[in-house]
Amino acid sequence: xxxxxxxxxxxxxxxxxxxxxxxxxxxxxxxxxxxxxxxxxxxxxxxxxxxxxxxxxxxxxxxxxxxxxxxxxxxxxxxxxxxxxxxxxxxxxxxxxxxxxxxxxxxxxxxxxxxxxxxxxxxxxxxxxxxxxxxxxxxxxxxxxxxxxxxxxxxxxxxxxxxxxxxxxxxx
Amino acid sequence: xxxxxxxxxxxxxxxxxxxxxxxxxxxxxxxxxxxxxxxxxxxxxxxxxxxxxxxxxxxxxxxxxxxxxxxxxxxxxxxxxxxxxxxxxxxxxxxxxxxxxxxxxxxxxxxxxxxxxxxxxxxxxxxxxxxxxxxxxxxxxxxxxxxxxxxxxxxxxxxxxxxxxxxxxxxxxxxxxxxxxxxxxxxxxxxxxxxxxxxxxxxxxxxxxxxxxxxxxxxxxxxxxxxxxxxxxxxxxxxxxxxxxxxxxxxxxxxxxxxxxxxxxxxxx
Numbered sequence: 001x002x003x004x005x006x007x008x009x010x011x012x013x014x015x016x017x018x019x020x021x022x023x024x025x026x027x028x029x030x031x032x033x034x035x036x037x038x039x040x041x042x043x044x045x046x047x048x049x050x051x052x053x054x055x056x057x058x059x060x061x062x063x064x065x066x067x068x069x070x071x072x073x074x075x076x077x078x079x080x081x082x083x084x085x086x087x088x089x090x091x092x093x094x095x096x097x098x099x100x101x102x103x104x105x106x107x108x109x110x111x112x113x114x115x116x117x118x119x120x121x122x123x124x125x126x127x128x129x130x131x132x133x134x135x136x137x138x139x140x141x142x143x144x145x146x147x148x149x150x151x152x153x154x155x156x157x158x159x160x161x162x163x164x165x166x167x168x169x170x171x172x
Numbered sequence: 173x174x175x176x177x178x179x180x181x182x183x184x185x186x187x188x189x190x191x192x193x194x195x196x197x198x199x200x201x202x203x204x205x206x207x208x209x210x211x212x213x214x215x216x217x218x219x220x221x222x223x224x225x226x227x228x229x230x231x232x233x234x235x236x237x238x239x240x241x242x243x244x245x246x247x248x249x250x251x252x253x254x255x256x257x258x259x260x261x262x263x264x265x266x267x268x269x270x271x272x273x274x275x276x277x278x279x280x281x282x283x284x285x286x287x288x289x290x291x292x293x294x295x296x297x298x299x300x301x302x303x304x305x306x307x308x309x310x311x312x313x314x315x316x317x318x319x320x321x322x323x324x325x326x327x328x329x330x331x332x333x334x335x336x337x338x339x340x341x342x343x344x345x346x347x348x349x350x351x352x353x354x355x356x357x358x359x360x361x362x363x364x365x366x367x368x369x370x371x372x373x374x375x376x377x378x379x380x381x382x383x384x385x386x387x388x389x390x391x392x393x394x395x396x397x398x399x400x401x402x403x404x405x406x407x408x409x410x411x412x413x414x415x416x417x418x419x420x421x422x423x424x425x426x427x428x429x430x431x432x433x434x435x436x437x438x439x440x441x
Contacts, residue, residue: 027415049188050188068288071199134285
């Protein structure tokens with residue numbers, strides 16, 4: 001059985017490389033697909049919290065330096081990683097968080113509606129924070145909402161496809 | 173004291189979170205004052221060279237050689253053109269400007285403040301405030317230089333204003349990006365009296381020490397006039413497609429030091 005740290009390490013490298021090399025170059029309606037949120041979505045629960053924040057911070061810094069965004073992704077990833085326990089609780093409410101522990105169990109043993117709620121809440125909040133910090137002007141709220149919606153829709157679709165390829169067991 | 177240490181140990185995760193949040197927010201703030209910042213984290217050599225490597229994965233080896241050969245040839249032709257037209261009215265490249273070629277190794281169009289990184293630095297005598305152009309338009313302005321690489325503000329950045337004019341009528345205005353679409357920019361301050369039409373060409377204005385006159389930028393797509401105002405708001409479609417930029421020309425004004433001595437720098441480039 002693989003240890004948890006090597007699992008995190010491999011995800012870190014693979015998701016980072018695929019985002020930088022492939023998905024940063026795919027632009028649809030002027031916004032690229034942010035699949036790096038998968039790293040946050042499936043991050044293990046039972047890990048030391050300060051380590052969790054630090055790994056996410058490092059991940060964000062790497063992403064930022066390769067996609068010309070100067071700290072925006074780091075900032076918004078940190079905030080959504082703070083929000084994530086609450087969103088997990090909200091969308092998978094009937095599960096006991098302390099007992100289950102593994103995010104994999106959430107994603108395997110729940111209905112598609114719960115998964116969709118969880119993924120879209122995390123992605124949407126992340127993108128909203130990212131674009132508000134990036135544009136940083138209340139007069140351009142229309143632009144913020146438009147960018148958030150388009151980029152969230154693209155990201156959610158891609159994340160669902162990718163996660164169903166690698167994560168969900170047969171539901172037939 | 174003991175209580176304090178206990179408190180510290182209990183809340184260590186929140187404290188770590190806050191520290192990391194403050195660091196990342198200071199990075200974001202740094203970006204807004206990027207021109208003045210001494211903090212050179214994102215344009216350092218290691219990251220630029222890695223992204224240079226990843227960029228090269230995209231280019232087929234042979235195609236790249238072919239391309240650079242063609243560009244060199246193109247540059248020679250432009251220099252010849254320059255010497256031919258030096259004294260005539262068509263001063264596309266006046267003698268005051270020097271041209272170099274560079275490859276773009278990183279570019280973005282999805283934010284409202286976009287930057288790009290090119291593979292020439294001060295070892296190749298690139299200086300601050302040099303302009304980046306292509307055959308089809310203005311691309312940006314250099315704002316930070318390291319030995320082998322430099323970063324530039326893209327004109328797709330809502331902080332920047334470019335001096336531009338309508339080629340047919342010679343009316344001046346300032347060009348700015350609204351942040352919506354990477355093919356559309358907006359031209360302000362063209363007076364109501366100007367006789368402009370859709371599909372007129374917009375070129376660079378020449379009231380700038382960075383870009384010379386008559387570099388093509390785009391064509392007029394849509395003209396709006398607010399009732400209380402005397403100035404048009406014009407949407408123009410750029411000739412250059414920023415989502416598929418590969419290489420650029422760096423132009424530097426050889427009289428820049430002299431102009432800097434005059435100290436008449438203003439915010440419209």
